[in-house]
Amino acid sequence: MKTNNDAVWVGRGPITPSAQRKLELAKTHSRWWIAKWAKDADKAIYQVAKQPEKYVVNVKERTCTCREWDLCGIPCEHAVSALAHLCAKPEDYVSTFYRRDVYLWTYEDFIHPTNGDNL
Incomplete structure (x- = not known):
């Protein structure tokens, strides 16, 4: 289900919509850090x-001790908080x-259809 906020960025940003959704969630949660x-x-x-939680974020190496940024390539809520301190755009730090x-480059070529098993 799409909300009004989804319509703002779907198809318009520099990153894919699924990555943007995850980043927007991290932005929302980052305000508490x-x-x-x-x-x-x-x-x-x-x-x-x-x-009582604490994490270490290295913006230059694009890592966080929670390991979410390391594993998925999208800044976690801790990293977004650190990037806000730098006045940097989190979208610029997405893998x-x-x-x-x-x-678009990955999927620019089409896949040729093949015959079925009976042929």
């Missing part, structure tokens, strides 16, 4: 906390596998 910069030279490492242009 507080990101604190670890004072590293690259401004890449953050501790993100919502008591290239979810990019619309990569998706």
Whole structure:
């Protein structure tokens, strides 16, 4: 079931709709997390906390200790919180596998039909 919010971004963003839905959910949940910069030279490492939980996010390496960003390639709610601290767009940190242009390139050729088993 689509909501009014779905109509805003479906077919218009730089990433696929399924990745965008997951990212939008992470954005919603990220507002409860507080990101604190670890004072590293690259401004890449953050501790993100919502008591009693704490996670470490490395924006430069695109990792989070919850491992969700590492495993699926879409920033988790902790990473989105850290990216908000940097005033960065989370869409820019989604894996290239979810990019619309990569998706379209993957499926630009059609699959030729084949005969059935009886032939």
